[in-house]
Structure formats: C-alpha cells, structure tokens
Amino acid sequence: MDTVGIKVISRNEINHCIKILRKYCKLSIGEIKEAIISNNYVVECSYVKEEGIVNIIKLYKELCDNNIQAQLYEHERITNVEFLENLVETYYEINEEIADRIWIKE
Numbered sequence: 095m096d097t098v099g100i101k102v103i104s105r106n107e108i109n110h111c112i113k114i115l116r117k118y119c120k121l122s123i124g125e126i127k128e129a130i131i132s133n134n135y136v137v138e139c140s141y142v143k144e145e146g147i148v149n150i151i152k153l154y155k156e157l158c159d160n161n162i163q164a165q166l167y168e169h170e171r172i173t174n175v176e177f178l179e180n181l182v183e184t185y186y187e188i189n190e191e192i193a194d195r196i197w198i199k200e
Contacts, residue, residue, distance in 0.1 A: 098140075100138070102136055104163040108130055118152070141168065
C-alpha cells in the first residue's frame with residue numbers, strides 16, 4: 095500500500111513525544127515508545143486519505159514547534175511538509191471540480 099507516514103528522529107524526551115503523539119494516534123504508550131525506538135512510523139495513512147495526511151502535517155508541525163525532530167515519508171521516501179501540503183491542496187481542488195461537475199449535471 096502506498097503510504098504517507100512520520101517517524102520521530104529525536105530519541106531524547108520520549109515522554110514529551112508520547113504526550114504529543116497520543117493526540118494524533120490511538121497507539122498505546124508502549125507502542126508509541128517502541129515505534130520511536132525502532133525507527134518505525136508513529137503515524138501513517140494511505141496516500142489517498144486527505145484527512146490522514148492533514149493529521150500527519152499537523153502532528154509534524156506540533157513536533158517541530160516543540161523542538162522534536164521528525165521526518166515525513168511518502169512511498170517510503172523522505173519528503174517535506176510543503177509537498178504534503180501541495181498534495182492536500184490538489185485533492186481539495188479535485189474534490190471542488192467534481193462537486194462543480196455534479197452540480198452542473200443536475
């Protein structure tokens with residue numbers, strides 16, 4: 095499955111990371127800690143799930159605001175927040191165009 099995900103790079107202050115991450119995912123404290131230590135995704139979603147990508151962007155920004163290093167991925171490759179924001183904007187524009195076409199046909 096094509097995914098968008100986020101990994102926490104900082105190994106310091108794991109407890110502070112967990113506090114933030116619990117707002118964005120339903121993993122247990124132990125699962126979050128293990129994901130950070132193992133360098134696995136702490137949150138991931140399908141590449142086509144706009145809401146999931148927005149959630150990951152918000153999480154990334156909150157981690158950065160708290161001086162916690164994190165890395166974004168798309169299709170297992172490192173990416174940046176601007177790319178994901180553009181992707182979400184593209185999905186929004188597509189949805190608007192579809193809604194307009196449906197409205198015109200009615």
